[in-house]
Amino acid sequence: xxxxxQLIVSGVVVGMIYGVIAFGYxxxxxxxxxLNFGQGEALMLGALVGLTTINxxxxxxxxxxxxxxxxxxxxxxxxxxxxxxVEFLGVRQAxxxxxxxxxxxxxxALGIIFKNLAENIWGRDALRFPSPLPEAALSFxxxxxxxxxxxxxxxxxxxxxxxxxxxxxxxxxKAVVATANDRDAAGLMGINTRLVIxxxxxxxxxxxxxxxVLVAPVTLTGATMGAVLGLKAFAVAxxxxxxxxxxxxxxxxILGITENLTGYYISTGYKDVPGLVLLLLVLTFKxxxxxxxxxxxxx
Amino acid sequence: MKxxxxxxxxxxxxxxxxxxxxxxxxxxxxxxPFTGGSSSMGVSMRxxxxxxxxEINKAGGVLGKQLQIVERDDEAxxxxxVQIAQELINKEQVVATLGFINTGVGQASQRxxxxxxxxxxxxxxxxxxxxxxxxxAKANYVFRNAASDTIQSVMIAEEAVKRQxxxxxxILADSTNYGQLGQKDLTDALAKMDVKPVATxxxxxxxxxxxxxxxxAKEAGADVILTYAIGPELxxxxxxxxxxxxxxxxxxxxxxxxASFIDTSGPNGDGAMMPQTFIEAPTTPKRKEFIEAYHKxxxxxxxxxPVSAAQGYDSAWLLAAAITQAKSxxxxxxxxxxxxxxxxxxxxxxxxxKPYSATDHEAISANIPVFGLVKGGRVVPAHPEDVxxxxxxxxxxxx
Numbered sequence: 001x002x003x004x005x006q007l008i009v010s011g012v013v014v015g016m017i018y019g020v021i022a023f024g025y026x027x028x029x030x031x032x033x034x035l036n037f038g039q040g041e042a043l044m045l046g047a048l049v050g051l052t053t054i055n056x057x058x059x060x061x062x063x064x065x066x067x068x069x070x071x072x073x074x075x076x077x078x079x080x081x082x083x084x085x086v087e088f089l090g091v092r093q094a095x096x097x098x099x100x101x102x103x104x105x106x107x108x109a110l111g112i113i114f115k116n117l118a119e120n121i122w123g124r125d126a127l128r129f130p131s132p133l134p135e136a137a138l139s140f141x142x143x144x145x146x147x148x149x150x151x152x153x154x155x156x157x158x159x160x161x162x163x164x165x166x167x168x169x170x171x172x173x174k175a176v177v178a179t180a181n182d183r184d185a186a187g188l189m190g191i192n193t194r195l196v197i198x199x200x201x202x203x204x205x206x207x208x209x210x211x212x213v214l215v216a217p218v219t220l221t222g223a224t225m226g227a228v229l230g231l232k233a234f235a236v237a238x239x240x241x242x243x244x245x246x247x248x249x250x251x252x253x254i255l256g257i258t259e260n261l262t263g264y265y266i267s268t269g270y271k272d273v274p275g276l277v278l279l280l281l282v283l284t285f286k287x288x289x290x291x292x293x294x295x296x297x298x299x
Numbered sequence: 300m301k302x303x304x305x306x307x308x309x310x311x312x313x314x315x316x317x318x319x320x321x322x323x324x325x326x327x328x329x330x331x332p333f334t335g336g337s338s339s340m341g342v343s344m345r346x347x348x349x350x351x352x353x354e355i356n357k358a359g360g361v362l363g364k365q366l367q368i369v370e371r372d373d374e375a376x377x378x379x380x381v382q383i384a385q386e387l388i389n390k391e392q393v394v395a396t397l398g399f400i401n402t403g404v405g406q407a408s409q410r411x412x413x414x415x416x417x418x419x420x421x422x423x424x425x426x427x428x429x430x431x432x433x434x435x436a437k438a439n440y441v442f443r444n445a446a447s448d449t450i451q452s453v454m455i456a457e458e459a460v461k462r463q464x465x466x467x468x469x470i471l472a473d474s475t476n477y478g479q480l481g482q483k484d485l486t487d488a489l490a491k492m493d494v495k496p497v498a499t500x501x502x503x504x505x506x507x508x509x510x511x512x513x514x515x516a517k518e519a520g521a522d523v524i525l526t527y528a529i530g531p532e533l534x535x536x537x538x539x540x541x542x543x544x545x546x547x548x549x550x551x552x553x554x555x556x557x558a559s560f561i562d563t564s565g566p567n568g569d570g571a572m573m574p575q576t577f578i579e580a581p582t583t584p585k586r587k588e589f590i591e592a593y594h595k596x597x598x599x600x601x602x603x604x605p606v607s608a609a610q611g612y613d614s615a616w617l618l619a620a621a622i623t624q625a626k627s628x629x630x631x632x633x634x635x636x637x638x639x640x641x642x643x644x645x646x647x648x649x650x651x652x653k654p655y656s657a658t659d660h661e662a663i664s665a666n667i668p669v670f671g672l673v674k675g676g677r678v679v680p681a682h683p684e685d686v687x688x689x690x691x692x693x694x695x696x697x698x
Contacts, residue, residue: 125339125559126530128563215507219535224505227505228507260510260511263512267501268500268511
């Protein structure tokens, strides 16, 4: 019983990370029907910028926890900026020319450029990220969890709730909904849809950068850390549905937990298989995702 | 027509000038990953080689000529390694090549040296197959001065079962060739001692969560974890064990001495043990001299990978001795000289007294490596009695 609980707890932690990254996919898809395939690289850049910042702050005799908190706004601002750059360089042109695939190539290309850039700045070794919280695990009824892992779950939920509230309550949010429903009509109503899309990209990369600094203390930081996570999160976005915020959280949890359960009860060699099988099943039977509403494209 | 004649003239003149230039120095190729996950090994190996070459040149070079290193970053990628091999052979026309950190890169690149009859000394890569990739070939141009996986897996199994008396080992290996071949070697070595691993688990490069693997080993009642993987993932294993509040010894291949394992696992990695041909400790005057020269040239107080640095250094001296003996830069003659080396080469790892023969291309025998132990961010001898007194220099037995 303890083992099952332990596996589920660890799965939830990993799943929440997948969820936050997938949440970023969902943000841009809602406004522009495009995705940033460099989302994993946005996460990696966020983590590395966070690493440099936190090391600088710790060098200024600031405690690890305070340094981590002070580092967060820097990373979030960097994420916003990085997302806007991706939109400006890779997506805007494709949307204007109504290109079907241009943005795919452009965001993948930008992702590769960001990765090479990071390799040149931070090197290609995996680096240790200072943990803001004690690393000794806490034990709850035999289930062990690191304080930072609790932080990951709470932080991920907090970020997603904050963005959702912002989207639903603020005037900007109304613009997003309008743009998501009908971009042309929204434009005619005086909404600057281009700005809305830019902002959704900024938010999306901000979510990824935040996920990066959340996961960094329990893993390692490096130029290649984003590749696997970005891909897994993409699977999560498909499973959960690209139009639903709840969907990506549930999708993330499903993937994180099945990975761990398969690893333990079947074989660690097949850890990644059930997630991908699930992905295929969802694509076959409910292409809009488990929580997605079926989109009917009228031509 | 005129233009093509002109092109031929240019080609001919460049060929002449490069040949004239090449005559002044003896070019030696150097292939290793200087960036990426295995770069700590590649860079240390390169620095060790450079140190030796500088000493050789200072003492007058070889055959009255200076040695010149042509170094290329193979990025630990097989295809890049192949390109580099072709470039070094055809364009740079090296007389021999030192290097290869990654077994896969070595396997893919060596074919070209074998065909061109140019000797290669593997100074870090450990895959057992490397020195006998072409059992039917008339001559073998591939040599090694690193502890092969056959030696290492037996050492790991014996250390765990015989010396420390563990009965229930669990094997954790990554899904690469290195990890899976090592896992097979380990299982075989254990089987010879009638021990069956209680769990054999696998993980991918870049996996961030090892909970499932470590839990399985724990629930199977493992009393020791044997590893075959590289630094970052090994650190994840140590960290996952600490998280689950379970501590059993970790014994594994020499990669447990990688800086990326030691630095990223921190206190969780303390106590990990691995076979080492060289431990950064001044146990002999030669070693003391080497360690001081290394830090004087490259700074710092800890080599990123002491084993790679020492083996790199030794490989350059072995090659220089062979070229001197061959009195020629012809690949066949250098190979023959390596197989029948008359001079004793005093290296950092050991004293090489006839290290190779026509049938044996392994300079490191099973008695040479000792176990190292991670302690406070450094690798120290696990059993100080193993390196005490006259056991400090272990020499390959005469066949």
